[in-house]
Amino acid sequence: MEAALIWEYVIKSVVIMLGLTLGFAYVTLFERRVLARIQVRIGPNRAGPQGILQPIADAVKLIFKEELTPVKADKLLFILAPVITVFPALVITAVVPWGRQVTMFGREINLYLADVNIGVLYIAAISSIAVYGIVLAGWSSNNKYALMGGMRSSAQMISYELTMGLSFVGPILLAGSMSLVDIVEKQGTLGFLRWNLMQPLGFILYLIASIAEINRSPFDMPEAEQELTAGYHVEYSGMKFALFFMAEYIKMIAVSMIGSTLFLGGYMAPNLSWIPGFGPQLYASLNTAWAGPIWLFLKTVLMLFILVWVRATFPRFRYDRLMAFGWKVLLPLALLNAFIVAVARVLVGG
Amino acid sequence: MFARELARGLWTTFRSMLEKPVTTQYPEEKRPVHTRFKGRHQLHRYDNGLEKCIGCALCAAACPADAIFVESSENTDEVRFSPGERYASTYEINFLRCIFCGYCEDACPTEAIVLGDNYELTFTDRRQAIYGKELLLVPVPEGGQPTPQTVEPGKFTRSIPVMEDPKD
Numbered sequence: 008m009e010a011a012l013i014w015e016y017v018i019k020s021v022v023i024m025l026g027l028t029l030g031f032a033y034v035t036l037f038e039r040r041v042l043a044r045i046q047v048r049i050g051p052n053r054a055g056p057q058g059i060l061q062p063i064a065d066a067v068k069l070i071f072k073e074e075l076t077p078v079k080a081d082k083l084l085f086i087l088a089p090v091i092t093v094f095p096a097l098v099i100t101a102v103v104p105w106g107r108q109v110t111m112f113g114r115e116i117n118l119y120l121a122d123v124n125i126g127v128l129y130i131a132a133i134s135s136i137a138v139y140g141i142v143l144a145g146w147s148s149n150n151k152y153a154l155m156g157g158m159r160s161s162a163q164m165i166s167y168e169l170t171m172g173l174s175f176v177g178p179i180l181l182a183g184s185m186s187l188v189d190i191v192e193k194q195g196t197l198g199f200l201r202w203n204l205m206q207p208l209g210f211i212l213y214l215i216a217s218i219a220e221i222n223r224s225p226f227d228m229p230e231a232e233q234e235l236t237a238g239y240h241v242e243y244s245g246m247k248f249a250l251f252f253m254a255e256y257i258k259m260i261a262v263s264m265i266g267s268t269l270f271l272g273g274y275m276a277p278n279l280s281w282i283p284g285f286g287p288q289l290y291a292s293l294n295t296a297w298a299g300p301i302w303l304f305l306k307t308v309l310m311l312f313i314l315v316w317v318r319a320t321f322p323r324f325r326y327d328r329l330m331a332f333g334w335k336v337l338l339p340l341a342l343l344n345a346f347i348v349a350v351a352r353v354l355v356g357g
Numbered sequence: 358m359f360a361r362e363l364a365r366g367l368w369t370t371f372r373s374m375l376e377k378p379v380t381t382q383y384p385e386e387k388r389p390v391h392t393r394f395k396g397r398h399q400l401h402r403y404d405n406g407l408e409k410c411i412g413c414a415l416c417a418a419a420c421p422a423d424a425i426f427v428e429s430s431e432n433t434d435e436v437r438f439s440p441g442e443r444y445a446s447t448y449e450i451n452f453l454r455c456i457f458c459g460y461c462e463d464a465c466p467t468e469a470i471v472l473g474d475n476y477e478l479t480f481t482d483r484r485q486a487i488y489g490k491e492l493l494l495v496p497v498p499e500g501g502q503p504t505p506q507t508v509e510p511g512k513f514t515r516s517i518p519v520m521e522d523p524k525d
Contacts, residue, residue: 043378317367321366
């Protein structure tokens, strides 16, 4: 492997890492502003113009906070758990493409870190690792609420992972490949707006399962404030708490990116070539290689907005209903969706 | 199906995003206080600039929190602060004690002390919480003279000024 290629990978990894960490900071601001607007408030707008320095102020506050470790906690796991939680969130987007090939510094550069031929499987695998951090955090805190939160989250994540995995089946079947680049490119030949709009059920199932998978409201069972006082991170403070917080928001970004890649056409512009007259030219100019990251960004922001919107609207599920909903409603629906897509694929041909 | 209810809920929250925020951007814009709002006290003056307070200390007697301290001195025609026989040479309100009940305002025979509109009381020091006369007295009105005034003898002969019935 030549040196330039290694540098290319290193730089792309750094861009992803920094993008996600910076993105995390601004997703918190985005969420607070959107929530505030939904609650007919304004939201944080004091630190910097329109509050754009608010995340930095929050970070500085958390860094300077006292870090407490419970006396009877398992020290090693207690420190390791936040790291294990953040790590999968950071690496999961490695297979998500942000664009086609561009020429930069005389090199053909693919705008994705890795085009793995089992990309979707990689996502499913990494998202399962995330549960370890939460369970270990709950276990090592030596606190009954934290333990309950960790146990709940493991049960919840295992249940909803099935639905999420089955909702991946739709795009995989339609594209005939597990590579995310292939799936996005294949969506160019399918669908009305270049999106996988042919399976709205699959998209909704993915949305619900992914909200449950990242433990966000209305499925924020592991950190139910009223019952568990904060769930698995009740004993954490300072930067260790910030890492859990960071993991949650980076996972939000990750599921939004994955969702827009699998179901909304990823880096492709919406298909506008059906407009008579200027349609094809407009579409060609919107769909250049450099526009790819912008389209992916816009679609990710749309997905993030949906996540915040759902949080602002729905109250938390009761735990037994959460499990019943996952196993008795979502799983059969996901199987049905996979069945319909498979039959349609065979009948229509692909 | 419950899907309709979910959609209605989502529509409700989405619609509320389009409403005007109810937030008041506090330091820049302030909401007006109610007409009977009881904020920081003010010691009022007559139109000619003389202080209304005659140092009777009825406010201090009425104060349930014992927040007011009044020390009075004699007026003379050369050094005159108030139309009466005496004036408050020291008038202090401890705002760490004050409960803003307004009994001092009710007790005052000359309507000198009135609870104003100012609610922005901040201190960095316990000493600063004690407001003296210089902070409580309102500025001299247009056309009035600052106190102490020198007046010709025989103009203010009453030991207490004429008390009018309250107008509001």
